[in-house]
Structure formats: C-alpha cells, structure tokens
Amino acid sequence: MVRPKKNRIVAFNPDISYFKPRGIPMTELDEVQLTVDEREAIRLADFLGMPYEEAGQKMGVSRATFGRIVQQARKIIADALINGKAINVEGGNYTLVSEKRIFQCQKCSHKWEEPCGTGRPECCPSCKHEYFQRIADEPPSGE
Numbered sequence: 001m002v003r004p005k006k007n008r009i010v011a012f013n014p015d016i017s018y019f020k021p022r023g024i025p026m027t028e029l030d031e032v033q034l035t036v037d038e039r040e041a042i043r044l045a046d047f048l049g050m051p052y053e054e055a056g057q058k059m060g061v062s063r064a065t066f067g068r069i070v071q072q073a074r075k076i077i078a079d080a081l082i083n084g085k086a087i088n089v090e091g092g093n094y095t096l097v098s099e100k101r102i103f104q105c106q107k108c109s110h111k112w113e114e115p116c117g118t119g120r121p122e123c124c125p126s127c128k129h130e131y132f133q134r135i136a137d138e139p140p141s142g143e
Contacts, residue, residue: 005093008037008069009060013096020086030085035092038073045070106131 013036020029037059044055045066056066080087100113105124112125123130 006061007093007095008040009058010036010040010094010096011058011098012040012043017089018086019080019089021084024084026086030083031088032076032080032085033091034073034076034087034089035094036089037092037094038069038076039089040094041066041069042073042077102135103132104135105129106133111135 020026040059041055044050044058045052048055050058052066052070053063056063059066059069061069077087079085100115102111102113103121103124104111105127107129108124108127110124110126114121121132124132
C-alpha cells in the first residue's frame, strides 16, 4: 500500500496558471501538467536561489523530498520547452499559506506587513504606539 503524500506548504499562488507557445493554436498543442507544489519548488530553488534544506523547511518536507520535487518539475518544464507543449499549472498536494502577517495600529489606524516567523512587533512603525492588532490578510492600502 502506498503511503499518502503529505501536503506541501505553498506561499505563492499567482493568478497565471497556463503557459503556451506563441503562434500555435490550442487545439494543436500537447499539454503537460505542473502541480502547484512543483511550481513553488521551482520558485524557491531556481528563482529565489534558496538552498534545498531551507526550501524544504518552507514547504514542510525534507531536503531529499524537496530535491525530488524540483527534479520532477524541471523535467516537466524541459519537456514543454523542448517539445513545444503547453504547461497547465494545477493540482498537487499542497496547503496555501501567507508569508506575511498584517497589523493595524489602534491609535493611528496605520496598516503594515510583517513576515511570518519574526515574532510580534514591538510597536507601530508609524506612530510608535504599542497597542495594535493583527487583522485579516488584506494588503495594506497605498503600499
């Protein structure tokens, strides 16, 4: 019996999920499937240049598992580039999380973001007031 795959932590999910070669109608294209967690592994390893150990921790998997995810994703992307196939990004075993926490000052209503894992801020960066609260994940306005 095969062990079920553990959900991988994904912190980036852009609205774009499909890529195709220019000038070839969709009806004439073969398609490859890249999972959301494979795209996240490529983002961490190749785009951000993160070491496998650290990237694996961010995704909630071991370094070895992360390496296998990256290897599979690169093979899929290479197939699409070499053979002129479309890439459909969907599916996989993942949990989407936010890398940022958003706070709002109770005195001046200033909103700001803090990365996860940095602990609670000491005060509002705008007015230095120490009473603030974490709010729902909505981006600060005007920033």
